[in-house]
Amino acid sequence: MSETWIENTTAFDRVRSVASSVSEPRSAGWIADEAHVAENTARRHLERLAELGILAVSTTESGTAYYPDPIYTRSQDLRELVKNHSEDELAAQAAAIQETLDELRTKYGVESPSDLRVTIAERTLPPEDVRERLADASDWEHARYRLSLIRDVLEHYETYNTSSRPASA
Numbered sequence: 185m186s187e188t189w190i191e192n193t194t195a196f197d198r199v200r201s202v203a204s205s206v207s208e209p210r211s212a213g214w215i216a217d218e219a220h221v222a223e224n225t226a227r228r229h230l231e232r233l234a235e236l237g238i239l240a241v242s243t244t245e246s247g248t249a250y251y252p253d254p255i256y257t258r259s260q261d262l263r264e265l266v267k268n269h270s271e272d273e274l275a276a277q278a279a280a281i282q283e284t285l286d287e288l289r290t291k292y293g294v295e296s297p298s299d300l301r302v303t304i305a306e307r308t309l310p311p312e313d314v315r316e317r318l319a320d321a322s323d324w325e326h327a328r329y330r331l332s333l334i335r336d337v338l339e340h341y342e343t344y345n346t347s348s349r350p351a352s353a
Contacts, residue, residue, distance in 0.1 A: 186220065195221045199229040200238070209242045209249030258333070265337045266344045274334050274341075281331045288324050297321040297328075 189198065198219035203210070216226035230250045233239040240253040265274060294300050300321045304314055337344060 190220050195219070195225050196229050196232075199226050200233055203230060203233060203239055203250050204252050206251055209244065209251040211244075211247060211249055215250065261333050262337055262344060265333055266341070267347075271338060271341050274338055278331060278334045278338065281327050281334070284327055285324065285331070288320060292317070292320070297324040300324065 193201070199215060199221060202215050202218040206215075212227040212230055213223050215230065216223040219226060221229075230239060234241050234250065237253055238256050239250045242249050242251070269277070288300075289295060292300050292303065294303065298321075300317055304317050309317070
């Protein structure tokens with residue numbers, strides 16, 4: 185599979201793909217290995233992606249690390265929602281997500297994913313319960329993020345929905 189990926193994509197695209205999918209800051213060397221490019225090639229592309237605002241940069245004890253810029257990522261997520269969903273669809277999604285969040289609060293008797301994780305440390309739970317709580321905490325965080333996006337789009341739908349604007353004369 186990686187051979188096909190290497191054959192059919194440019195080094196830049198592979199570096200961007202890997203760097204855009206990391207969940208924590210990673211070094212140019214790590215990204216280069218994953219993208220199957222030389223480290224100096226990865227570094228050059230990473231610096232360009234950071235200049236474009238697609239990646240963010242942090243300095244760690246071991247050097248420079250790269251990760252998806254949260255503002256860029258959010259704007260891309262907003263764009264996808266506007267492009268693919270009507271206001272009514274988004275409102276229905278928001279209601280369903282809110283219901284899911286309410287169910288999680290009720291199920292565990294806590295108000296946040298962080299509170300749910302604390303329950304794992306406070307109790308002796310079977311491994312399957314720990315895994316379920318960790319998965320639910322992760323799902324909860326994702327649902328909150330998704331709901332924040334949907335609310336943002338609903339509040340600014342006319343502004344964000346550029347396809348409904350007439351062209352200038």
